[in-house]
């Protein structure tokens with residue numbers, strides 16, 4: 001993995017922050033958006049440099065990699081997010097890491113198992129329900145028509161899981177309208193779940209974060225746009 005110099009990372013980060021700024025202000029001055037840097041592709045040195053530039057929230061999609069990086073950088077005041085599919089045999093490892101937010105709660109089965117293991121360790125975890133809003137076979141998560149029921153069911157039956165909202169990945173398409181529709185579907189679910197206490201609508205990646213913000217996202221997960229080398 002390539003180590004980028006500070007000026008390159010500064011340029012990339014500035015560009016992403018300005019794009020976020022423009023998109024969020026087009027919604028409202030009061031629409032606040034959080035940037036989570038998806039570090040999975042990048043060298044740990046780049047995470048350290050981004051920290052020096054002011055970035056604090058980082059995401060990983062594998063428990064093992066999350067663990068290594070959290071341990072190596074444990075002196076820094078960083079916030080870590082789990083954004084990838086969680087295998088059941090990794091649940092205990094994840095709990096012991098105390099992630100700030102686990103964004104990829106993608107089945108009732110996983111919720112039940114996670115809740116059981118959290119109970120055994122007398123802990124709670126902040127989670128987002130992953131919604132497969134584009135209804136794609138290749139993606140995990142709850143289908144749009146099941147998401148609200150599933151959210152309520154987990155809230156009632158899993159007291160060690162603190163649900164904070166939803167996470168969705170935009171439709172895999174070249175057609176902006178199709179991607180937009182998937183974000184709108186996810187946003188409607190989030191909106192309906194506000195009365196259940198949902199406050200986080202996580203959607204938008206390097207290719208579509210501005211569109212996601214315009215559709216109501218308040219947390220974007222950006223990776224490759226921050227780690228380009230020119």
Ligand SMILES: *Cc1c(COP(=O)(O)O)cnc(C)c1O
Nearest residue numbers: 038061083205206221222223224
């Ligand atoms: C990799 C990943 C991202 C970031 O992807 P980029 O397109 O590189 O910004 C965001 N969310 C999830 C769930 C990912 O796995």
